[in-house]
Amino acid sequence: MTVVDADAFDLVIDLSDGPRSPAPDTFSTSTPSRVSSRRDPRAIARAALLAIPAALAVLAVWFLLYGLVLSGVEQHVMQSRLYDEFRLQLAEETTPLAEPVQAGSPVAIINAPSAGIHNLIVVEGTTSRLLMSGPGHLSDTPLPGQAGMSVIFGRSVTFGAPFGRITQMTVGDVVTVTTGQGVFRYRVEDVRRPGSPLPPTLDAGGSRLTLVTSASGGWRSGWAPTHTMYVDALLAGKAQPVPPGVPATVSPASLPMHNDPSATVALIFWLEGLVLVTFAASWTWVRWGRFETWIVGAPVFLAVLWGTSDALMRFLPNLL
């Protein structure tokens, strides 16, 4: 990606060597006025020496910003749309009650005040893309509130970090899940890390909710998780029976800490878009002027960059 951009910058520099006075290029602070020939390879190399690292730095900063802040905004928007949809479904009693449920459709509302989770919609599916909307329900487990062990994944760093604080829950904390079958109150029974003993066997007819997220210790905690963490909660009350049809397996991309390699197509699409926008911007830079290019180009460029980052995030672990 950076190679593409560097070429784009090179083109910009070349064009700016034309009749207009050399403008300070935001992506490169080389001094083209001193270069005698416009296609001097040394000049190009000098420009690239500055342009490439600077571009990389800016993109990295953008990526950090996207990962920590902007993705949360994206998730918030998605959640609000899902909430409206689920509310309607609850009112009309058309919520999905039996699996298989279409991936991406809302299945439950989860509340865990001690972990800072308020009215988050749980969608069906746990691939990297689906978890961008909020917590996701693992498809080969029963729905929350039904007998058995129901598993919900959630991100811990990016996209609003819905499960970022569940590892701080203590035994006895309440997790409330609302589905079309009612309101179910679960009480946390343990918080597990790799190597912790598994919880005791579930009684017949009991229901357990396991929340899965990622975490890490030391300097990596909070932004670079290393391993999965599990929080188990036991239903206080009567569980609903499980209707048949629960899938036996899920796709590899739905497993914990797996990424979604199918995002390659989307990524290529967005990268092409990025190239197009850069080309267009460099054209308008000359034709329309700097200020106009900024006004028009910046939002477009940001949008495309956002899309690219979105696709890129799908290559990272789904619990990040």
Next chain:
Amino acid sequence: MKTTMPRRRVALARFRMALAALPLVALTALAAPAAVASTPGCGARPVTSTKGASFTAAEALCRTFFEKGVVDRRSFSVKVSDTTNLRNNQVVSVSWSGAHPTGGIISAEQFASAADQEYPVVLMECRGIDSPDVPAAKRLTQKTCWTATPGERVISTPSPYSMWSLDADNAKDGICTERYCNVPIPLPSNCDGEVAPGPQFWLPFDAADGTDYGVGPTGCDGAPPEMLTRGEDPTIIPSDTTYAETALNGTGSAKFTIMTSETNTSLGCSQTVPCSLVIIPIEGINCNANPQVSSPSYECESMGTFPPGSLNTGANPYPPAQAVTGAYWWSGSNWNHRISVPLSFTTPANACANNQQAPLDFYGSEVMAQAAEQWDPAFCLNSKLFNVNVVQLPEPVAKSSLQQGFIEAAIQGEPPSVPAGQKSFFTTPTVQAPIAVSGFAIAYVIDDGNGAEYTQLRLDPRLLAKLLTESYPGTTNVQDNWKITGEPPGSGPNQCPAKCNSAYAAMAHNPQSIFDDPEFLALNPGFHVPNGIQPGPAATLFSILSQSDVMWALTSYINADPEARAWLNGKPDPWGMVVNPAYKGIKLPVESWPLLDTTTNGPDYTESGNPFCVGALGNGEAKVPDRPLIDDPQDTLANVAYNMQYGIAASLISCNNSPLTPEYTPLGPETLGNRFLIGLVSLPEAKEFDLDTAALQTYASPERETDNGPEFAAGRLFVSPTASSLQAAAALMQPDPSVGSWVFPYTDFPGNAKAKGAYPGTMLFSADVPTRGLPEPDARDYGKYLSFAATTGQVQGFRVGQLPSGYVPMTSGTPASRSAPAQKGLLDELDYTEAAAADVEAQNGKVPPLVPGPPPHSTTTTTTTTTTTTRTTRTTTTVVTATTLAPGSTPSTTVARGGSGPVKKKGTTTTTTGPPTIQPVEVAGKTLGVEAGVGGLALPLALLVAVLGGLWSALVVLRRRRARP
């Protein structure tokens, strides 16, 4: 810019500096009150923290008097050792500092009389959650706190000014301050004659089932069944409510026994009913007035009549000051100083009681009881499995019942001896599958003269022999008897008149009790005999009456020691002590220890000075042999452990003083500070009750001194029961095809240097199950149990399906260290058990070989040589991911028995020898985490790139700027 007036610039700079400094000042100003607030103030809630299973808390204790303010202030902090996964009767340690030193000390801390100490620390178990946010039915209050006697909940005082009405906190908190509190008017008929005149405060008890008991004096207004009411002797049954003493430096410690609903249904603590350990450091009543009454003990503002650290011997003319005794633990001032430690419990031992199916029975060893308590719920609580029960029966009885076909399975601690002429002890082919490594321990409770307990005791086999063979007289009558007959001690038996028993002569020179024995003192230097020691109970090893493989193991250990064997055959020890002639030459090992001494008391002997006990038992001269009375062997090892836990001397040398039915009674609890008791217990019980255990001799160098000089102890090694010493011992076991199992080489002690680190009390417990003749569903279930025991059951922990402490997992070995070679786990034994499980399930009449050939089912190659280097430590943890436990779907678990070390061929096998269903495996495995891989580092990498890129660009730009002319 350079033309700006310098003064303005300076002023501007100063203004900027001041602005910058302002936040610092503000922060400091904010920090100061925060620093002050961190020291806990009077009335602040305690600051608590938990670390793993332990719990610590700190609070400020303050006592205030009206018009005088705070008169005493202390910083109290307390630590509780274990608060999670607690079992019934488990003992936890509580230690504290910063409390007011106790005065008028009463040493029996767990008895109701100890409430009358001044400034004790009260420990009690209460039901409920200590928070105002929970509904009243679930809240912890004084009424849900357990006291074993009604007397601890009833105060009656003749003074017109009752302490509870003078307590300023009572008025604030809404506790009754009237003359009669919770006293029903009219009085119930049961209470006639029980209620003293004057003000009364009765504290009711709320039971778990919702019943409210009024209690009252001697329980006359209704008391829960577990409470001791009139007629019962409160000195025999200790309760868990403890009134512990604090030393002069403010520190103290106590052991507290946890009770669950298995012992106490009225209190009702269980996994579903939350309970707390409530610690109340008594600081005294906060008085709102101080009426002067004639007797100073009723003065509210008394600070105590006993000096701190003094004992309450009854000699002090004034009784303890009521305002500062433990009797007012419930009153507001003391109650508000409470620290509630939440407790959580593990699956109860009777979890299987509700399972209605007919259980699969194993008959056998008491030592396996704790393991069975944790293993059995893994089966009986799983609806796809079965109900299982381990019935406690002496192991020799179980083995012979199995041989005769009365039972289906037995658990043994030693392989049975094969009768001459037969190939095997059992009549049908029977596997003896090892399922656990544990053993026995010699527990002791011994006080030194300074109020602390000894934490180290060393015993060699000869000392154990001396204790068992009743060779210590234990009483003075043996020497005294010479006075009766007119013969001085030391004259030989030739001068003994006809009345004289030769046993008296032989033992006349023996030390009265073990603490007089020079051999004991040589091995335990620095031992100081308190004045009040009872010699009788200290002359014996408390053990059991019934047959037991534990006794066989103990006597095998004694028999194998040349010194002990020679002594038993009659050779005196270096100081001249000889064996009791009744036991001379006894053939060991034995399954049950015989009581052979028949010497009887002289006519003057009674422990209590009461002639009735002696007179009624035979014509004015007691004919009962007294040494068996001192021994008083118990029915089970659990009884011995119970006595050790509470310091109860079981020796029947006290008299009930009843003229019509005189009876020898147990001596009872020994006084704190003078206890000396040694008993044989099982190792799991020693761990559960937190008993001190003795170190047994494992090695005596051939060059050591054997005479009675000061160098007697040099060259001898003693080993306590620890996980590594048990593992070392288990590794010494050798397969013996003639008996069909592994045997412990007792002859390795004391001469074999390889056995230096091995604990001699180790025993290998095996399940005996026939492989022919069992009905089909039982055979399959026995096979599953054996397979479970060899794999998942060896994971140590407190959860259902795991191995409790006191047992050593057979799966783990220890790596080599400088002092010991590497110990492999008991892999041969585990392989045998797994193969045995398959044979039992198949009922094919076969018994697996002790030394394995190529394994029948596994797809890996194993070497058949017995070199220990090809097999390294191997953990057989079953690996189950969280996602595959959905019961609706077929379990897609793979049971991976991971191999470690250089034997890569052992890899992961997806088959197990045994049943294909793996449900019990699900119960206790470890969480499999998933690693994030490189993807997890995305954000740090981005930051790195941003920083590097930015730095590079900045450097390039700077360089070019500088290069520009």
